[in-house]
Amino acid sequence: MKILGIESSCDETAASVVEDGRTVLSNVVASQVEEHKLYGGVVPEIASRRHAECISQVVKKALEEANTSLSEIDAIGVTHAPGLIGALLVGVNFAKGLAYASKKPLVPTHHLRSHIASNYISNKDLKPPFLCLVVSGGHSHIVLAESYTRMKIIGRTRDDAAGEAFDKAARTLGMSYPGGISMDIEAEKGDPFSFPLPRPVVQGAPYDFSFSGLKTAIINTIHNAEQRGTEFSKADICASFRWAVVDCLVTNFLKAAEDYKVNTLVIAGGVSANSLLRKRLTEECNKRGYKLFMPEKKYCGDNGAMVASQAYYEYLDGNIAPLSLNAVATLPIDYR
Ligand code: KG4
Numbered sequence: 001m002k003i004l005g006i007e008s009s010c011d012e013t014a015a016s017v018v019e020d021g022r023t024v025l026s027n028v029v030a031s032q033v034e035e036h037k038l039y040g041g042v043v044p045e046i047a048s049r050r051h052a053e054c055i056s057q058v059v060k061k062a063l064e065e066a067n068t069s070l071s072e073i074d075a076i077g078v079t080h081a082p083g084l085i086g087a088l089l090v091g092v093n094f095a096k097g098l099a100y101a102s103k104k105p106l107v108p109t110h111h112l113r114s115h116i117a118s119n120y121i122s123n124k125d126l127k128p129p130f131l132c133l134v135v136s137g138g139h140s141h142i143v144l145a146e147s148y149t150r151m152k153i154i155g156r157t158r159d160d161a162a163g164e165a166f167d168k169a170a171r172t173l174g175m176s177y178p179g180g181i182s183m184d185i186e187a188e189k190g191d192p193f194s195f196p197l198p199r200p201v202v203q204g205a206p207y208d209f210s211f212s213g214l215k216t217a218i219i220n221t222i223h224n225a226e227q228r229g230t231e232f233s234k235a236d237i238c239a240s241f242r243w244a245v246v247d248c249l250v251t252n253f254l255k256a257a258e259d260y261k262v263n264t265l266v267i268a269g270g271v272s273a274n275s276l277l278r279k280r281l282t283e284e285c286n287k288r289g290y291k292l293f294m295p296e297k298k299y300c301g302d303n304g305a306m307v308a309s310q311a312y313y314e315y316l317d318g319n320i321a322p323l324s325l326n327a328v329a330t331l332p333i334d335y336r
């Protein structure tokens with residue numbers, strides 16, 4: 001079964017054709033990052049305009065690269081939630097138009113479930129149930145994936161998402177958007193124990209995260225050094241911050257795995273590309289005999305392949321939308 005997946009929830013316009021949820025036939029991503037860099041973050045209005053300008057070319061290219069015509073596609077999957085509403089609307093309306101014209105089923109796909117599905121592409125043997133750490137620019141969750149379409153939230157962030165914390169800290173250091181990647185690279189050169197940073201915990205909620213205190217601590221450290229005119233190593237600050245964030249993520253994730261007695265662990269979302277997170281989890285899972293699955297780095301960020309993959313499982317579960325489907329800015333991962 002061939003599914004066309006369309007993604008436009010943030011700053012990448014993407015489309016892909018995937019067979020049976022696992023085999024990628026094409027994967028086209030038009031990134032707007034260079035333009036948003038000028039403003040230090042995503043400007044929603046610009047994002048919507050760029051999606052509208054390039055979505056038809058991106059979808060056309062995805063079909064061409066897959067050597068597939070629209071008539072050979074079995075269903076159209078589209079990210080309908082969560083994300084920037086104006087950006088989501090472009091993908092949803094385009095997908096609705098295609099579904100109407102081609103009389104193909106329209107499959108609404110939750111963005112975070114799609115991030116999890118990027119693992120089905122990279123790891124052909126992976127099947128639920130498993131425990132997943134979903135860490136992106138807007139969300140940080142620990143999710144129990146009971147099946148491909150049944151999710152239970154075990155832990156969540158109480159304030160900033162992990163990616164957001166990386167981006168804000170990086171911005172204070174004058175690094176360009178999206179700061180998570182630049183910080184990860186810079187951190188490789190630094191000493192992670194040079195700046196003592198807190199490990200915020202949420203009392204009574206051992207699987208929840210709180211990154212805003214950590215972010216404030218690093219911002220204050222940078223500002224104090226600047227005000228005193230003290231020299232500091234950017235690499236050391238990045239390494240210390242990355243170590244602290246990853247420590248919080250790994251600690252809570254492993255605790256959840258132990259308490260819920262799950263030994264198949266999965267990571268997903270933009271922050272799952274973080275090299276320290278991947279390294280530390282690999283070491284910890286090896287020690288404990290857990291199986292760890294990670295998406296290939298090229299599928300960690302937003303893409304259409306993960307949408308087509310998740311849409312396959314949503315379709316099998318009967319999640320087919322009427323043409324009145326709307327985009328939704330906020331929707332929990334366990335909505336259905
Ligand atoms: O999943 P994603 O592409 O978009 C959302 O759905 O939000 O995640 C983007 C986030 C950004 O905050 C970006 O800085 C972060 O993922 N990110 C990273 C790395 N690569 C991307 N954070 C830390 N280390 C990385 N290597």
Ligand code: ZN
Pocket residue numbers: 111115136137269270301302
């Ligand atoms: Zn994303």
